[in-house]
Amino acid sequence: MFVRIGLEVWRIALHSLARCSICLLTIVFSASPLLAQRRSSAALPRVFEISAVKLAEAKAHPTPKLLELAEEKANAALKTRPLSVMDKATTPPNGDKHEFMSEAGYWWPNPNTPNHLPYVRRDGYRNPETDRISDEAELNKMLRASRALALGYYLTGNEHYAEHAALLLRTWFLSPATAMRPDFRFAQYIPGLNTGRAAGIVSARDMPEAVDAVGMLAGSRNWTAADAAGMKRWFGAYYTWLTTSKRGRQDNTRPNNHGSWHQVQVAAIALYLGKTADARRTLERVRDERIPLEIDAKGMQKYEMIRTKSFSYSAMNLQALSLLAVIAEPLGIDLYKPATPGAAGILTAVNALMPYDPQHKWPHQQVEPGREDSLCPALVFAEAYTHDPKYSDALKRFACKSTAITMIDLLPLQK
Numbered sequence: 001m002f003v004r005i006g007l008e009v010w011r012i013a014l015h016s017l018a019r020c021s022i023c024l025l026t027i028v029f030s031a032s033p034l035l036a037q038r039r040s041s042a043a044l045p046r047v048f049e050i051s052a053v054k055l056a057e058a059k060a061h062p063t064p065k066l067l068e069l070a071e072e073k074a075n076a077a078l079k080t081r082p083l084s085v086m087d088k089a090t091t092p093p094n095g096d097k098h099e100f101m102s103e104a105g106y107w108w109p110n111p112n113t114p115n116h117l118p119y120v121r122r123d124g125y126r127n128p129e130t131d132r133i134s135d136e137a138e139l140n141k142m143l144r145a146s147r148a149l150a151l152g153y154y155l156t157g158n159e160h161y162a163e164h165a166a167l168l169l170r171t172w173f174l175s176p177a178t179a180m181r182p183d184f185r186f187a188q189y190i191p192g193l194n195t196g197r198a199a200g201i202v203s204a205r206d207m208p209e210a211v212d213a214v215g216m217l218a219g220s221r222n223w224t225a226a227d228a229a230g231m232k233r234w235f236g237a238y239y240t241w242l243t244t245s246k247r248g249r250q251d252n253t254r255p256n257n258h259g260s261w262h263q264v265q266v267a268a269i270a271l272y273l274g275k276t277a278d279a280r281r282t283l284e285r286v287r288d289e290r291i292p293l294e295i296d297a298k299g300m301q302k303y304e305m306i307r308t309k310s311f312s313y314s315a316m317n318l319q320a321l322s323l324l325a326v327i328a329e330p331l332g333i334d335l336y337k338p339a340t341p342g343a344a345g346i347l348t349a350v351n352a353l354m355p356y357d358p359q360h361k362w363p364h365q366q367v368e369p370g371r372e373d374s375l376c377p378a379l380v381f382a383e384a385y386t387h388d389p390k391y392s393d394a395l396k397r398f399a400c401k402s403t404a405i406t407m408i409d410l411l412p413l414q415k
Contacts, residue, residue, distance in 0.1 A: 046215035048268040048327050049208050054411040059155055070404035074152025074161045077145035082171035083138040084178035090133050092186045093195045099181050102203055103130040104188040118192030124308030124367040136203050142172050143209040150213035162220035165213055174230045182238035198250035205261035208268035239269045255293050256303035260320035267327045283328040288339045295344045299352030311362045315374035321346050322381035336385050350382045357397040376400035384409050
């Protein structure tokens with residue numbers, strides 16, 4: 001009798017153990033997709049104006065043409081010397097050449113005063129004397145080169161590209177002897193009127209390209225932990241200035257391309273700094289307030305239409321709104337969908353400009369001819385979002401050039 005009871009106990013115990021083992025295996029295997037998803041997210045590059053998912057896909061499955069275009073740009077960027085705000089011959093009003101400085105482009109000597117001051121505005125006509133101050137041109141050159149080099153490194157693993165990208169970024173942002181102060185308070189000054197203005201912040205509109213370059217350099221032996229920490233500090237200080245200074249707050253509220261580009265910077269840099277809630281608030285305001293304010297029912301952008309270069313400024317604003325849509329997508333915010341169903345949106349505005357390719361003249365004021373290609377960035381993003389053949393056809397009609405970045409933008413998004 002005792003033997004039978006003992007055998008029964010062992011049978012029950014073994015059965016329970018087997019059931020527990022099955023449960024444990026079920027938990028492990030059912031959790032594996034979540035673990036894989038987390039690993040996948042952790043492996044994505046920290047970029048914001050480029051889809052991180054598409055960029056990782058491009059690295060995993062590069063085409064020969066993509067690598068050719070990326071290496072062509074990176075090889076050209078290797079020839080870019082280290083650039084700095086210290087290069088300029090002019091000293092800012094506070095005596096510190098580490099400050100960024102530029103002169104307003106559309107302001108000219110006053111013909112009605114003996115000393116030609118204060119300068120007067122001629123919208124759309126660029127005063128060539130602004131070239132005397134090199135900061136803006138060198139900033140843009142550094143941003144383009146560092147991103148091209150970082151992309152070349154990310155796709156190919158060529159440390160030569162990473163080494164030069166790191167040199168360019170350290171020289172502009174980090175090295176004590178050459179670094180720029182984290183503000184744009186002396187940007188686009190007007191002789192005889194001011195020492196800088198809120199509108200000058202648009203000179204920094206491509207600053208998130210440096211953030212994306214940093215994300216693509218992660219893992220390189222030429223980009224150190226000290227470099228990464230230094231860039232976080234610089235952009236942390238710049239973000240504070242951009243969002244709290246008087247000029248930063250003024251620029252943020254402007255209802256035209258200046259405000260749109262300001263919010264590109266705020267959203268991208270906020271995500272880089274881990275301020276996700278800030279980025280989300282900015283992007284939701286773009287969806288709920290900025291886009292409805294800027295784009296009318298016919299897709300015209302009233303604040304750009306008053307300019308003397310109404311086509312290219314409309315296209316420039318659309319580029320900013322399209323980049324904001326790229327930045328917003330990983331947060332689950334779709335800026336291509338209007339806040340009010342059926343209302344005008346980004347695509348309405350793209351469609352309004354799309355008939356006016358180089359063979360079909362824009363019927364409004366555009367004092368600088370030959371700028372039809374300024375619509376190309378918005379067309380690329382519209383094609384990437386919709387996969388509608390009319391946008392791929394428009395890319396051909398507008399003679400839009402293919403680059404490694406646009407090839408990545410046009411990859412189908414892996415859900």
